[in-house]
Each structure stands twice: as structure tokens, then as C-alpha cells.
Amino acid sequence: MKQDPICKKKVEEDTSFQQEYDGKTYYFCSSECLKTFNEMKKSVIRLKRSLDExxxxxxxKLNxxxxxxxxxxxxxxxxxxxxxxxxxxxxxxIVGxxxxxxxxxxxxxxxxxTEEELVGKLRFAYSAKSLLPRHNGQDGGAVTALLAYGLEEGLIDCAVVTTHSKDQPWKPVAIIAEDRAQVLESSGSMYSHSMTMEQLMQAxxxxxxxxxxxxxxxxIDAVHKMQRSPYGFLHLFMRANVLRLGLFCMDTFSYEGIKEFVETHGMRLADIDAMKIRKGKFEFEQAGQISRFSLSEFDEYRSxxxxxxxxxxxxNSDISFGGVGTPDGYTTVFARSSIGYEIFNEAVENGFLEARALEDYEMDRVLNLARMKKVQMYGVNRRSKKT
Ligand code: SF4
Ligand code: SF4
Ligand code: SF4
Structure with a gap:
């Protein structure tokens, strides 16, 4: 006995309702099921043709x-x-x-x-670089240049940014920056949480x-919620326009954890000139020397x-910025909202930034990383079931 692939009934092998497809013979209980199969077959063939390589x-892969x-x-x-x-x-x-x-x-x-499922809605993707005479921002310094433009053109009153603590080296501290010098101080990445929302409320x-x-x-999600939720502070009481500038993010670590790790490896945070996470490694630069450690060594310190x-x-940002995708010395920029798109392009036209369209292969790098982030939770669930 064979099975009708449409209605799943058992049918005799000598039924007159038969059809060859893709090197296999299919058996049907009736002309209706055969007709349905032929219609579906055409759709699947069309679909297969339309799927790009x-x-x-x-x-x-589904498995x-x-x-x-x-x-x-x-x-x-x-x-x-x-x-x-x-x-x-x-x-x-799989049975065939x-x-x-x-x-x-x-x-x-x-x-x-789809791209949107991985990185959200966007209007345009760029590779950009600051044209400010002095910037020590990681990658292209595009956030710093955009903030400098916004402040100097009077488009924003201030910027809530994260900078280094004066007392504890590499401890991130949120500040309200009101001029280019303060914005420049805040450039460069740190990999611990800072309390940015308090500074936003203060501003x-x-x-x-x-x-x-x-x-x-x-x-960025917190600001978005406060703006959009019917009971959000920014929606109900505090009428302020907040331009959300989001940073690509894969992980953060506790400040104490990074400090302990660095000291255990014979270094001092005060002597570290730059930190960077790249290609699965945590890099610490000290007097021109770079020490690299596998990110897995920081698992216990991960938030x-x-x-x-x-x-x-x-x-949920107006503009997103990240180091992945574009070459060293450039920033990947996603202009998402209309205000974000306008301000970014104005900063380019006014000589604060240079920008070009992000190439497809560069976007693929971003999408690969975003995919890792989207599915990591499944891995966490699986690991936690095993323990
Ligand atoms: S959720 Fe499961 S059953 Fe549904 S399409 Fe995906 S793999 Fe198949
Ligand atoms: S199991 Fe294989 S042949 Fe069938 S739809 Fe999936 S990829 Fe195509
Ligand atoms: S990985 Fe997610 S939760 Fe963690 S700091 Fe980055 S954005 Fe926040």
C-alpha cells in the first residue's frame, strides 16, 4: 500500500491516479488529490526557482x-x-x-x-568616518562627529554619553556633554554597563x-519604552525630544570582573591604553603591545x-552605529528614522563626516553577527537544560 501525499489515505499501488515528480512516483486516492498535487507542484517549482542561491x-540547517x-x-x-x-x-x-x-x-x-528580522527596519546603511581633526573614537568615530555637529548647529542642547571615570581607570561613567571637547572625551569603547538613564533624567x-x-x-529600549508606553515618563510628564543613537552590542562584563582578570594576568587597568573585542578575542593594548584573550575566558564576568x-x-534607535561590517577606521551606520536620516546626512553635507553606501558583503558581516545574537538564547536554554 502507498500513501496519498495530500489526504494521507492508504491507496493501492495499481491506482490509475499516479504522478511522476522529481524521479519519484506518487499515488493518489482520487482525481481531486492528484489535481491538488499538480497545482502544489507548480507552486513549489516556482518557489524553488525564485529562491536565490x-x-x-x-x-x-532546519534541523x-x-x-x-x-x-x-x-x-x-x-x-x-x-x-x-x-x-x-x-x-x-527527513524521510526521502x-x-x-x-x-x-x-x-x-x-x-x-530576512534582513529586517536580523537588524530591524532601516532606511539606509553607510560606512562612515569622522572628519574631525581629533578623534580617538574606536572605529570611525562617527558618533562623536555626529554629536559635535548636533551641538555646534544647535540641533541638540546636550548629549548623554559614557566616558571614563576620573578615579577608577576604565570604569564607565555617564555624563551630560554640552560641547565638542566633552563629546571627544567620551569616544572609545568600554565593555561595562553605565547608568545612562539617570543622566537623561537629570538633563x-x-x-x-x-x-x-x-x-x-x-x-535605547529603555528610552523608547519611556517615550512610547502610555505610562512612560517621557510620554506623560517630561516633554523632551530625545534622539536615540544606538551602539551595536554583543556583550558587557562586570567592571570588577574585567579588573580582576587584567590583574590576574599581570596588568593594571591604569596602564591599558585601549580595549577592543574583535573576532572572538578581548584585546588589551598597553604601550603598543596587544594582549589577546579568548572571550570564553570572560564568561563568568558576562552580565x-x-x-x-x-x-x-x-x-529601536534613530541611528545605529557599530564597528562590524566596514574596514578598520570606519563605522557602520544604519539610519533608521526620518530624523536620524536627515541629521546624519546633514552632518555629512557639512563636512563633519564622510560616508558611502555599505557594500553587500559588508552588510553580510553585520547580518552574520546579528544572527549569532538572535539565536544565542537557544544555546543558553540548551546548556541550562543540561546542567
Ligand atoms: S516549527 Fe517545526 S514543524 Fe514548523 S516548520 Fe519549523 S521545523 Fe517544521
Ligand atoms: S527537505 Fe530538502 S528538498 Fe525538502 S524542502 Fe527541505 S531543503 Fe528542500
Ligand atoms: S548585550 Fe544586550 S543586554 Fe547586554 S549590554 Fe548589550 S544591549 Fe544590553
Whole structure:
């Protein structure tokens, strides 16, 4: 006996309702099921043709990204779109040849297949660089240049930024910057949390009404919530325009943890000139020498919330900035809102920044990192089940 692939009824092998497709014979209980199959077949062929090369992945990828991590909802969309998949033993399984056409992966509600799902909505993506005579910002210094433009043109009253503590080396401290010198001081990355929201509230209480706020995705989310929630402070009481400038972020670590690590390895935070996370390594630069350590060595110091965070690209910001994607010395910039797009382009036209369109291969690098961030939580869940 054979099974009708449409209604799943058992049918005799000598039925007159038969159809060859992709080197295999299919058997049907009726002309209706045969007709449905032929219509579906045409749609699948059309779909397979329209999927571009990059999206043609095998069932193995669906298994790796969705089924194995335990996030399959058993919706059956994969099995419904391919004869070679069947739901057996409470999971989709491959039961026939896989041609790596990618159709099943692109039906599954748990896969991430579009740019917007990875990095959020954006108007335009750039590679940019500061044209300010002095900037010590990591990568292209685009945030610093944009803030300098905003302050000098009177578009913003101040900027809430993070700078180095005067007493504790490499301890991040949030400040309200009101001129270019203060903004320049704040450039360069640090990898611990700072209390930016307190400074935003203070700036508003001091009467600032147009404020640029710089922070990683989670801080941008806080501002966004306060602006958009019906009970949000910025929505209800504190009428101020806040321009959200988000920083790409993969992780942060406790300040005490970084300090302990550095000292255990014979260094002092006071002697470190620069810190950078690059290609899975934490780099510490000291008198021209760079010491590199695997990021996994910092696992115990990683902020617990970062393990559950899925937003690498600060999706709720007006403009997002990051070091990944573009070459060293440049910043990847995503202009998202209309105000963000306008201010960024004005800063370019007025000679504070140079910018070009982000190339596709550069965007792919950003998307790869964003994908890692989106799916890391599944790995965390799996690890925590094992322990
Ligand atoms: S042949 Fe079937 S199992 Fe293989 S990728 Fe295509 S839809 Fe998925
Ligand atoms: S489409 Fe995705 S979620 Fe639905 S059954 Fe298949 S693997 Fe599971
Ligand atoms: S990884 Fe996420 S939660 Fe952690 S600091 Fe960055 S944006 Fe915030």
C-alpha cells in the first residue's frame, strides 16, 4: 500500500491516479488529490526557482537551527511543503531525498530569513568616518562627529554619553556633554554597563529639551519604552525630544570582573591604553603591545541579561552605529528614522563626516553577527537544560 501525499489515505499501488515528480512516483486516492498535487507542484517549482542561491539550504540547517535546539512548534509547515519530510515521533524527520532547495527553511516560523528580522527596519546603511581633526573614537568615530555637529548647529542642547571615570581607570561613567571637547572625551569603547538613564533624567530636569542619547540596545529600549508606553515618563510628564543613537552590542562584563582578570594576568587597568573585542578575542593594548584573550575566558564576568539579549543592532534607535561590517577606521551606520536620516546626512553635507553606501558583503558581516545574537538564547536554554 502507498500513501496519498495530500489526504494521507492508504491507496493501492495499481491506482490509475499516479504522478511522476522529481524521479519519484506518487499515488493518489482520487482525481481531486492528484489535481491538488499538480497545482502544489507548480507552486513549489516556482518557489524553488525564485529562491536565490544563498537561501538554498538543506533540511540539515532546519534541523540544526530549529529542531535540535528544541524550538520547533510542530506546526508542520516544513512537512506540508516537502514530500521528503514527515512528522514522526513528535519531530520533523527527513524521510526521502533532500535536494537542498531551501523551501522548508523558508516556511518555518522559527527561522530568521530576512534582513529586517536580523537588524530591524532601516532606511539606509553607510560606512562612515569622522572628519574631525581629533578623534580617538574606536572605529570611525562617527558618533562623536555626529554629536559635535548636533551641538555646534544647535540641533541638540546636550548629549548623554559614557566616558571614563576620573578615579577608577576604565570604569564607565555617564555624563551630560554640552560641547565638542566633552563629546571627544567620551569616544572609545568600554565593555561595562553605565547608568545612562539617570543622566537623561537629570538633563531633562535641568531644562534641556533636545537631547541626544547614546547607549547600547538595552538602554535605547529603555528610552523608547519611556517615550512610547502610555505610562512612560517621557510620554506623560517630561516633554523632551530625545534622539536615540544606538551602539551595536554583543556583550558587557562586570567592571570588577574585567579588573580582576587584567590583574590576574599581570596588568593594571591604569596602564591599558585601549580595549577592543574583535573576532572572538578581548584585546588589551598597553604601550603598543596587544594582549589577546579568548572571550570564553570572560564568561563568568558576562552580565547575565546579555545572555538573553537578542538585539545586536539597537533596532529601536534613530541611528545605529557599530564597528562590524566596514574596514578598520570606519563605522557602520544604519539610519533608521526620518530624523536620524536627515541629521546624519546633514552632518555629512557639512563636512563633519564622510560616508558611502555599505557594500553587500559588508552588510553580510553585520547580518552574520546579528544572527549569532538572535539565536544565542537557544544555546543558553540548551546548556541550562543540561546542567
Ligand atoms: S528538498 Fe525538502 S527537505 Fe530538502 S531543503 Fe528542500 S524542502 Fe527541505
Ligand atoms: S516548520 Fe519549523 S516549527 Fe514548523 S514543524 Fe517544521 S521545523 Fe517545526
Ligand atoms: S548585550 Fe544586550 S543586554 Fe547586554 S549590554 Fe548589550 S544591549 Fe544590553
Amino acid at each position: 544563498k537561501k538554498r539550504v538543506s533540511f540539515g 540544526k537551527d530549529v529542531i535540535k535546539p528544541g524550538i520547533c512548534t510542530l506546526c508542520g509547515a516544513c512537512a506540508a511543503s516537502c514530500e521528503s519530510i514527515a512528522i514522526k515521533g513528535k519531530r520533523p524527520r 531525498p533532500c535536494t537542498s532547495c531551501g523551501v522548508c527553511y523558508n516556511q518555518c516560523p522559527r527561522t530568521i530569513t 531633562i530636569q535641568q531644562g534641556m529639551r533636545s537631547i541626544a542619547f547614546v547607549g547600547p540596545s538595552c538602554n 547575565s541579561s546579555c545572555k538573553f539579549c537578542t538585539d545586536m543592532a539597537a533596532e
